[in-house]
Amino acid sequence: MIPAAFDYQRSATLDDALKAIADGGGTVKLLAGGQSLLPLLKLRLGSADRLVDIGRLGELKGVRRLPDGRLAIGAMTTYSELAASSARHYGVVADALPTIGDVQVRNRGTVGGAVAHADPASDLAACFLALDAEIVARSVRGERTIPVDGFFTGPFSTALATDELITEVRLPGPRDDAGSAYASLEQPASGYAMVGAAVVVFVAGDGSIEGANVALTGVGPHPYRARAVEAALAGSDRSAASLAAAAAHATDGIDVVGDIHAGREYRTAMAAVYTRRAIEAALARLG
Amino acid sequence: MSEHITFVVNGIPRELDVEPRRLLVQALREDLDLTGTHVGCDTSQCGACTVHVDGMAVKSCTMLAVQAEGSEVRTIEGLADGDTLHPLQAAFWEKHGLQCGFCTPGMIMTAADLLARNADPSDDEIRHAIDGNICRCTGYQNIVAAVREAARVIRSGGATVAAQG
Ligand SMILES: Cc1cc2nc3c(=O)[nH]c(=O)nc-3n(C[C@H](O)[C@H](O)[C@H](O)COP(=O)(O)OP(=O)(O)OC[C@H]3O[C@@H](n4cnc5c(N)ncnc54)[C@H](O)[C@@H]3O)c2cc1C
Numbered sequence: 374m375i376p377a378a379f380d381y382q383r384s385a386t387l388d389d390a391l392k393a394i395a396d397g398g399g400t401v402k403l404l405a406g407g408q409s410l411l412p413l414l415k416l417r418l419g420s421a422d423r424l425v426d427i428g429r430l431g432e433l434k435g436v437r438r439l440p441d442g443r444l445a446i447g448a449m450t451t452y453s454e455l456a457a458s459s460a461r462h463y464g465v466v467a468d469a470l471p472t473i474g475d476v477q478v479r480n481r482g483t484v485g486g487a488v489a490h491a492d493p494a495s496d497l498a499a500c501f502l503a504l505d506a507e508i509v510a511r512s513v514r515g516e517r518t519i520p521v522d523g524f525f526t527g528p529f530s531t532a533l534a535t536d537e538l539i540t541e542v543r544l545p546g547p548r549d550d551a552g553s554a555y556a557s558l559e560q561p562a563s564g565y566a567m568v569g570a571a572v573v574v575f576v577a578g579d580g581s582i583e584g585a586n587v588a589l590t591g592v593g594p595h596p597y598r599a600r601a602v603e604a605a606l607a608g609s610d611r612s613a614a615s616l617a618a619a620a621a622h623a624t625d626g627i628d629v630v631g632d633i634h635a636g637r638e639y640r641t642a643m644a645a646v647y648t649r650r651a652i653e654a655a656l657a658r659l660g
Numbered sequence: 661m662s663e664h665i666t667f668v669v670n671g672i673p674r675e676l677d678v679e680p681r682r683l684l685v686q687a688l689r690e691d692l693d694l695t696g697t698h699v700g701c702d703t704s705q706c707g708a709c710t711v712h713v714d715g716m717a718v719k720s721c722t723m724l725a726v727q728a729e730g731s732e733v734r735t736i737e738g739l740a741d742g743d744t745l746h747p748l749q750a751a752f753w754e755k756h757g758l759q760c761g762f763c764t765p766g767m768i769m770t771a772a773d774l775l776a777r778n779a780d781p782s783d784d785e786i787r788h789a790i791d792g793n794i795c796r797c798t799g800y801q802n803i804v805a806a807v808r809e810a811a812r813v814i815r816s817g818g819a820t821v822a823a824q825g
């Protein structure tokens with residue numbers, strides 16, 4: 374399969390890329406690792422007049438620790454590079470990465486591309502939601518920081534404007550009182566999550582649960598924070614019954630997706646199961 | 661409109677004029693006559709088109725030729741040392757890791773990516789590594805055995821097998 378013809382421009386600098394998308398008025402698309410964009414163009418489910426290749430922008434690559442302890446992940450960092458970086462110390466990220474695609478996809482696919490593409494079943498999107506990440510977006514108009522909660526607005530839709538480029542994703546610094554984990558039920562052929570649950574739990578000195586961030590992917594129109602689960606977990610004990618009762622709220626208020634791989638009822642049931650498993654695994658990491 | 665690209669393929673500097681939409685796999689197979697790299701699904705699923713770009717396994721049906729500008733590309737044709745098979749090629753032969761051979765070039769390039777990072781992978785690690793490579797006829801048992809054998813050979817000093825006719 375061959376995509377429809379397009380013009381190609383390899384950006385030498387970030388400013389070049391920003392100018393190109395500002396002038397393009399939506400018919401210009403950024404090309405990062407190409408692991409979502411190229412299949413779409415090949416199947417002619419998407420089109421572009423011009424691709425602006427940001428693959429060589431070294432300034433968008435790599436993971437660095439900010440002075441305040443936060444971790445800044447450059448948008449062009451591949452999944453494989455992320456797995457080898459200090460981001461692997463976040464349990465939720467370490468759990469999710471090996472489940473994404475396959476080696477070849479992880480060698481090309483980038484963090485910025487994953488977030489911008491906003492697949493309703495994106496694994497990393499759920500992790501970033503649970504970690505309360507921030508997305509840094511830049512355009513010729515300037516830079517802004519967007520909280521990840523609210524960034525995903527629908528299937529393949531985000532709060533990003535057409536002239537904006539994601540430069541990095543920032544994760545809060547690690548905390549001794551936090552444990553995190555990811556658990557997912559994959560569609561056996563595609564490997565995409567039919568249900569993915571990302572959990573960060575915060576535990577008080579006496580071992581009780583102080584609070585939690587819980588995010589799901591593959592379940593609704595876009596990855597989301599499961600606030601009702603979080604509310605039920607806050608102040609809860611760690612008994613199996615309490616955790617299961619909290620996890621049962623995983624799809625509260627969500628228009629659960631049903632498809633040929635998993636009907637609505639099954640997905641709803643599995644959302645609760647995988648949320649519970651992720652909570653248990655996150656707690657287990659704290660000992 | 662065509663783009664001029666310069667890259668190194670199996671150690672040889674190459675230059676091509678390609679349309680931006682030309683896939684890396686097309687450039688390799690059709691422009692450079694390197695037909696060892698196969699196209700199975702053409703939809704990023706099967707891994708038959710796997711090659712190395714700057715030492716990393718990638719699906720060449722899911723990469724534009726222009727994205728390989730300035731890169732070092734290695735295909736299955738670049739693995740053997742003259743007539744001496746690479747330990748992975750020898751082990752696929754020895755362990756019967758192929759029947760029709762369609763998936764084999766991609767399977768071997770993915771396995772080579774694994775062994776470059778992990779000299780002694782467990783069976784689970786091998787299976788996880790070839791997750792993106794589909795074999796429709798051999799079954800995975802012998803493929804895993806072949807990768808394990810190649811790892812052993814490389815660890816023990818890389819004794820390779822001379823190709824015999
Ligand atoms: C076989 C296969 C299996 C997969 N399995 C999974 C899976 O299990 N789980 C999962 O979550 N994903 C999966 N994916 C999808 C993959 O994770 C994403 O497609 C990939 O990470 C997107 O990143 P990219 O760099 O390839 O983006 P590209 O494909 O280059 O771009 C995707 C979109 O994002 C835009 N974009 C890219 N970078 C930026 C930026 N910095 N700023 C603004 N916009 C940008 C592009 O314009 C484009 O619209 C799979 C993909 C394949 C091919």
Ligand code: FES
Binds near residue numbers: 702703
């Ligand atoms: S031909 Fe490229 S993955 Fe199947």
Ligand code: FES
Binds near residue numbers: 759764796799
């Ligand atoms: S050997 Fe025939 S598909 Fe694998």
